[in-house]
Amino acid sequence: MTTTTATEDAPATEPGAPSTPAPSSDEVERRRALNRMKLVATGLLVLAAVVFVVARQFPHSTFAGYVEAFAEAAMVGALADWFAVTALFKHPLGLPIPHTAIIPERKDDIGRGLGTFVQGNFLSGPVIAEKIRSVGVAVRLGEYLAEPANARKIGDNAGDAVKAAVDALRDEDIAPVVEQMVTDRVQAVPAAPLAARVLEAAMVDGHHQLAIDSLLKGVDGYLDRNAGSLRDRLDEESPWWVPEAIDDRIFEKLVGAVRRFIDEVGGQPDHQVRLHFDERARELVDRLRHSPEMEARGEELKAQLLAHPALRTWTATLWQDLKVTLVEASADPASDLRARLEAGVIRLGETLQTDPDLQAKVDGWVERTAIYLLDQYRDEVADLISGTVERWDAGDASRRIELQVGRDLQFIRINGTVVGGLVGVLIHAATHVF
Numbered sequence: 220m221t222t223t224t225a226t227e228d229a230p231a232t233e234p235g236a237p238s239t240p241a242p243s244s245d246e247v248e249r250r251r252a253l254n255r256m257k258l259v260a261t262g263l264l265v266l267a268a269v270v271f272v273v274a275r276q277f278p279h280s281t282f283a284g285y286v287e288a289f290a291e292a293a294m295v296g297a298l299a300d301w302f303a304v305t306a307l308f309k310h311p312l313g314l315p316i317p318h319t320a321i322i323p324e325r326k327d328d329i330g331r332g333l334g335t336f337v338q339g340n341f342l343s344g345p346v347i348a349e350k351i352r353s354v355g356v357a358v359r360l361g362e363y364l365a366e367p368a369n370a371r372k373i374g375d376n377a378g379d380a381v382k383a384a385v386d387a388l389r390d391e392d393i394a395p396v397v398e399q400m401v402t403d404r405v406q407a408v409p410a411a412p413l414a415a416r417v418l419e420a421a422m423v424d425g426h427h428q429l430a431i432d433s434l435l436k437g438v439d440g441y442l443d444r445n446a447g448s449l450r451d452r453l454d455e456e457s458p459w460w461v462p463e464a465i466d467d468r469i470f471e472k473l474v475g476a477v478r479r480f481i482d483e484v485g486g487q488p489d490h491q492v493r494l495h496f497d498e499r500a501r502e503l504v505d506r507l508r509h510s511p512e513m514e515a516r517g518e519e520l521k522a523q524l525l526a527h528p529a530l531r532t533w534t535a536t537l538w539q540d541l542k543v544t545l546v547e548a549s550a551d552p553a554s555d556l557r558a559r560l561e562a563g564v565i566r567l568g569e570t571l572q573t574d575p576d577l578q579a580k581v582d583g584w585v586e587r588t589a590i591y592l593l594d595q596y597r598d599e600v601a602d603l604i605s606g607t608v609e610r611w612d613a614g615d616a617s618r619r620i621e622l623q624v625g626r627d628l629q630f631i632r633i634n635g636t637v638v639g640g641l642v643g644v645l646i647h648a649a650t651h652v653f
Contacts, residue, residue, distance in 0.1 A: 249622050256629035263636045264301070267293035288647030289640040296639020300632045307628070308617045322620055323613035330608025334601035342597045344590045351589060357581035361571025370564040374557050378549035385542050397541070398534040402525055410517030415507035418500060427500055431493060435481045442474060449474075 271290035277283035305311045306319035322329065340346070363369050421427045442449070450470050457466050484490045506513045524530060548556035570577055608616065621628075 246622065249626070253622065253625045253629070256626045260297070260301070260629045260632035260636070263633060264294060264297040267297060267636060267640065285644055285647055288643040290643075292643020292646070293636045293640030296635040296637075296642070297632060299639075300635030304628045304631055308621050308625075320617075322617045326611065326613050326616045327605075327609050330605040333608065334604035337604060338597055338601040342593050342600055344593060347589050347593060348586050351582065351586045355578075355582070356585045357571050357578035360581070361568045361578075364564050364568025365572060366568070367561070367565060370561040370568075371552075373564050374552070374561045377560060378557065381549040382546050385546055390538065390542075394535055394538045397538040398531070401534050401537070405521065405525060409514070410521040411507045411510075411514045414517060415504045418507070419504050422497070422500055422504075428488075428493060428496070431496055432485065435485050439478065439481050442477065446474070 267290045271287060271294060274283045274287035274290055302311050306316070307321050309323065310316060310320045364373075418427065450467075453466055453470050454463075457469075484492045487493070507517070545556075548554040551557060571581065611619070
């Protein structure tokens with residue numbers, strides 16, 4: 220807080236010290252109000268002096284005697300209170316009177332006392348805990364979060380925070396971490412038992428039979444596409460003395476038999492081939508779970524997969540894709556990520572307003588956190604206050620404090636003038652009565 224005004228020179232600063240900032244409009248108005256009250260208090264003193272001089276011109280008047288007594292006592296009270304108020308901030312009339320200029324002379328003691336006072340009376344656990352309980356942090360937080368406009372603000376801030384965090388991360392630092400995370404995660408999962416669970420899950424709904432259906436369709440399609448080459452191969456394998464008509468007949472029989480087999484297996488869910496496939500699949504599940512050989516084979520295949528260049532290329536680009544997705548989704552108000560975030564914020568706010576257990580947990584966490592921070596940094600706050608006051612220039616500190624409370628102190632001078640005058644009248648009256 221600056222102590223200069225539009226009508227008063229700024230205090231001198233030490234070499235190298237930062238220049239005093241221009242006064243704010245509030246400080247200028249405070250200075251004007253202080254000057255007005257000083258003028259009023261001083262005007263009353265001058266008025267009392269004038270009244271005293273005028274009253275002295277009527278020595279034989281009873282009324283003038285009371286007026287003179289009032290004015291005389293009012294001057295004494297005004298001067299006494301002027302001295303008391305002035306002595307707080309500077310030496311009256313520039314005279315080095317003992318126990319004056321209290322604030323400039325004892326600035327450091329005042330700063331330490333203020334720090335100790337704040338530490339003991341405001342930064343204490345019971346005081347803070349009581350205040351937190353009376354405020355109802357959880358309910359107020361819930362009311363704030365439940366407002367859609369506030370949820371949108373949080374979403375905007377979260378989007379900015381995500382972008383700033385992503386921009387601050389170097390790709391060459393994060394990409395290896397992502398690759399290592401993927402690798403560690405895959406290595407931690409036993410391959411054979413996982414394959415057993417996947418195969419067993421497929422068998423529950425009969426999805427494993429799709430493999431047979433696909434195989435049958437593949438064989439049928441292969442026969443259609445390669446009938447000519449298969450017939451030529453039969454000619455090559457057949458003895459030279461077998462007539463071509465017989466080869467054609469044999470080929471038709473073979474192809475027909477294969478097609479009938481495909482139709483039978485494809486059209487009968489309980490065909491022997493399918494049942495045999497089910498049995499072999501169950502045996503494979505059991506071996507994947509209990510066979511050390513299958514377990515070792517699974518780990519070997521997993522190691523080959525992790526070492527494959529294609530996987531390393533994919534993990535290297537994973538962070539880039541994830542980064543782009545996060546930045547775009549967090550920056551787009553219409554994205555699903557932002558919509559889910561804002562909806563989650565609103566739900567949290569509504570829950571905080573209606574769930575007493577959650578309210579108690581949040582309030583308790585805030586209270587414990589505040590008390591912990593107080594225990595850790597109570598002394599630092601007191602040192603900050605005292606250290607800040609100690610760094611103030613003595614005259615500057617005096618002006619700062621006077622700017623805050625000086626206007627109210629001028630009422631002491633005004634009251635001293637009025638009360639002193641009334642006391643003077645009472646004393647004057649008492650001397651005549653007794």
